[in-house]
Amino acid sequence: MAKFNKDSVGGTVLVVFLLSLVCSIIVAGSAVALKPAQEEQKQLDKQKNILNVAGLLQEKSNVKDIYAKFIESRFVNLDTGEYVANEDNSQQAIASDQDKARIRSRAKTAEVYLVKDVQGQIQQVILPIYGTGLWSVMYGLVSVQPDGNTINGITYYQHGETPGLGGEIENPNWQKVFKNKKLFNSENQPAIKIVKGQAPADEHSVDGLSGATLTANGVQGTFDYWFGSNGFSKYLEKLQAGAN
Numbered sequence: 001m002a003k004f005n006k007d008s009v010g011g012t013v014l015v016v017f018l019l020s021l022v023c024s025i026i027v028a029g030s031a032v033a034l035k036p037a038q039e040e041q042k043q044l045d046k047q048k049n050i051l052n053v054a055g056l057l058q059e060k061s062n063v064k065d066i067y068a069k070f071i072e073s074r075f076v077n078l079d080t081g082e083y084v085a086n087e088d089n090s091q092q093a094i095a096s097d098q099d100k101a102r103i104r105s106r107a108k109t110a111e112v113y114l115v116k117d118v119q120g121q122i123q124q125v126i127l128p129i130y131g132t133g134l135w136s137v138m139y140g141l142v143s144v145q146p147d148g149n150t151i152n153g154i155t156y157y158q159h160g161e162t163p164g165l166g167g168e169i170e171n172p173n174w175q176k177v178f179k180n181k182k183l184f185n186s187e188n189q190p191a192i193k194i195v196k197g198q199a200p201a202d203e204h205s206v207d208g209l210s211g212a213t214l215t216a217n218g219v220q221g222t223f224d225y226w227f228g229s230n231g232f233s234k235y236l237e238k239l240q241a242g243a244n
Helices: 009-054 063-070 166-170 172-178 213-226 233-240
Strands: 071-077 082-084 091-093 105-107 109-116 122-132 137-144 151-158 193-195 205-207
Touching: 009 063, 009 071, 009 109, 009 122, 009 137, 009 151, 063 071, 105 109, 122 213, 137 213, 151 166, 151 172, 166 172, 166 213, 172 205, 193 213
Parallel strands: 193 205
Antiparallel strands: 071 082, 071 109, 091 105, 109 122, 122 137, 137 151
């Protein structure tokens, strides 16, 4: 049998190959082993964001217990506004003249979150929204009161906007300005307006973000789309009428 020469070109290649193989196995094994923990943390973060916008997140509280006690998730068919049993992630293209959020397509269904009191009565409905800002897709949640029109709170929890400028969409002081604003006007059309500078004291206007006009435009487009006819408007109409 020929003696293995680790200093030869073939020996070097073989050593590198074996080391790469071992490292790949270790990395792959770690990824598989850590995946359940990663998924659990992802789910926990989602629940925290939902409880936060609902005003139910408390320091040192058990997130899972509070979520299980007060939150019920449902799937909504966005074309009809009706609850459906199962999620449908098949993508529907959005016509360019309607794509105010600049997202190109959306799923047929959306997961919404009903916030209930201890008697099981709906106190809020939390809706997921997303749209493109200056640098990134901005993901947020809007809490709506049972009248289907009054904002109870908003949060943006994932984005890549410029810190100190567009990143101010995360600022609680800016987010709280949305509280008690009305989503729709008397014609039931989307009415939230992100105003450059200081907004007038009315039920639809919100101060813009200083130095972040394009991010503010992205927020405007996000609200226009998700509370328009292709977003949650049909669902909220049914909520207003007590049909959901």
